[in-house]
Amino acid sequence: MAGPIAVLFDIDETLVHTGGAGARSWAWAFDQLHGVPADIGAHTSAGETDPQVGRETFRAVLHREPSFDELARLYAKYLWHLSEDIWTSEAYRVLDGAEDLLARLTAAGVILGVISGAMEGAARTKLEPAKLNRYFVFGSYGSDSPDRTEVTRLGIAKAARLHGRDLSPDEVYVVGDTPRDITAGRAAAATTIGVASGHYHADELRAAQADHVLRSLTDPFPGL
Numbered sequence: 001m002a003g004p005i006a007v008l009f010d011i012d013e014t015l016v017h018t019g020g021a022g023a024r025s026w027a028w029a030f031d032q033l034h035g036v037p038a039d040i041g042a043h044t045s046a047g048e049t050d051p052q053v054g055r056e057t058f059r060a061v062l063h064r065e066p067s068f069d070e071l072a073r074l075y076a077k078y079l080w081h082l083s084e085d086i087w088t089s090e091a092y093r094v095l096d097g098a099e100d101l102l103a104r105l106t107a108a109g110v111i112l113g114v115i116s117g118a119m120e121g122a123a124r125t126k127l128e129p130a131k132l133n134r135y136f137v138f139g140s141y142g143s144d145s146p147d148r149t150e151v152t153r154l155g156i157a158k159a160a161r162l163h164g165r166d167l168s169p170d171e172v173y174v175v176g177d178t179p180r181d182i183t184a185g186r187a188a189a190a191t192t193i194g195v196a197s198g199h200y201h202a203d204e205l206r207a208a209q210a211d212h213v214l215r216s217l218t219d220p221f222p223g224l
Helices: 021-034 050-062 068-085 098-107 120-130 148-163 179-187 202-207
Strands: 006-009 111-116 138-141 172-176 191-195 212-214
Touching: 006 148, 021 050, 021 068, 021 120, 050 068, 068 120, 098 111, 111 120, 111 148, 120 138, 138 148, 148 172, 148 179, 172 179, 179 191, 179 202, 191 202, 202 212
Parallel strands: 006 111, 006 172, 111 138, 172 191, 191 212
Antiparallel strands: none
């Protein structure tokens, strides 16, 4: 098959494992601002955007809707703690095959982008210890929209502007580790590649109708 023109990658459990840095930072932010324990894993699921995580956890632990100002302060505290925690997270690691694949795609002239439910600041922070930011020309993030499908469409639109024309589904790949990544990629008219490197098994990614499913990024990459 012909190779892709653009490949858009999710971050958490697709490229890197942060060792719980995000969850610890959300918990710290809630404790600092509201004096309450907050376990995002108890109230949200993998693949949700940061705005969804912040709002749903706020409702669950404080039993009311947050104001805009409260969310703004929560995001700021979260990002501040994450920027420190990520460097000392003992379990932080780059997932198998990730950097090699990024280097090979770059060498092949493929445009690389990030599609992440994280806010832009958080997404870039998570990639920095591994120096993976240098591979990505652009990105779209949870701070662009709380809706994962809209985030994916925005990323594809940016890739198209960089290339100079609209991209067909077989020219743009979306790579992620969750069924939400696959559902969003399909809704945004991209070729979807599920990687069973996170919390979901290959069968679950196939059930979400991924076009291709890899055990890890060390598997042969379609079109490369």
